[in-house]
Amino acid sequence: MKKCWxxxxxxxxxxxxxxxxxxxxxxxxxxxxAVLKYLQEHRTPVGNKVWVTVSNSVILMPVPTAGVxxxxxxxxxQQTKEIRLCDAGEMMCSELxxxxxxxxxxxxxxxxxxxxxYESDLVCLQRVRxxxxxxxxxxxxxxxxxxxxLVYPQWYVAVPAYLWAGAVGYSRMYVxxxxxxxxxxxxxxxxxxxxxxxxxxxxxxxxxxxxxxAIPPSAVVLPxxxxx
Numbered sequence: 001m002k003k004c005w006x007x008x009x010x011x012x013x014x015x016x017x018x019x020x021x022x023x024x025x026x027x028x029x030x031x032x033x034a035v036l037k038y039l040q041e042h043r044t045p046v047g048n049k050v051w052v053t054v055s056n057s058v059i060l061m062p063v064p065t066a067g068v069x070x071x072x073x074x075x076x077x078q079q080t081k082e083i084r085l086c087d088a089g090e091m092m093c094s095e096l097x098x099x100x101x102x103x104x105x106x107x108x109x110x111x112x113x114x115x116x117x118y119e120s121d122l123v124c125l126q127r128v129r130x131x132x133x134x135x136x137x138x139x140x141x142x143x144x145x146x147x148x149x150l151v152y153p154q155w156y157v158a159v160p161a162y163l164w165a166g167a168v169g170y171s172r173m174y175v176x177x178x179x180x181x182x183x184x185x186x187x188x189x190x191x192x193x194x195x196x197x198x199x200x201x202x203x204x205x206x207x208x209x210x211x212x213x214a215i216p217p218s219a220v221v222l223p224x225x226x227x228x
Contacts, residue, residue, distance in 0.1 A: 033122075051171040054170075058140055072088065113128075113132045115127065135183045138187050144161070146194035170183075
């Protein structure tokens with residue numbers, strides 16, 4: 001499974017590298033362009049408001065982590081409190097690690113935004129200055145959904161979490177901020193990053209006697225430093 005993810009990321013990374021300089025001549029329309037053009041042609045005033053709001057919902061990313069931390073502080077059971085605090089630390093590390101990996105990839109690839117590559121043809125509802133590949137909103141959303149599901153492995157947690165993450169990814173295409181390949185790789189990076197952090201916690205911080213180890217404050221910053 002891990003090998004499949006690596007291969008998928010490499011293939012999409014190669015595709016993005018080859019698309020760094022996309023000609024404005026739309027006669028040779030790629031799948032990425034075709035999807036964005038279709039979504040643009042089917043926008044509605046109500047849809048614009050809804051999907052812009054969904055796109056902006058990533059600012060609520062700390063809420064699930066804070067909720068887990070608060071639930072830890074509200075319990076009198078010491079073991080449960082330690083586990084939940086570790087859960088909150090894992091979620092925070094996953095989000096920060098994903099952010100570092102995403103920003104590193106953006107700096108490496110330098111793929112222009114769709115409205116820059118197709119300036120005369122595509123209109124973006126949310127313009128930002130950073131590069132396009134991969135989608136940061138999507139990677140953070142999927143990292144949050146995955147880490148939350150890993151610490152609370154219940155269907156009623158996973159389903160809404162991934163529905164929200166998927167909606168964020170779709171919103172980034174709808175508003176014209178990202179190509180489909182940006183969103184797909186963002187989803188893979190976010191999911192994979194959360195699994196990496198979870199694996200590190202399980203194999204290193206919890207391997208002694210199966211007890212949850214407290215995540216040191218330095219571990220929250222370390223993943224971001226390594227990523228850059």
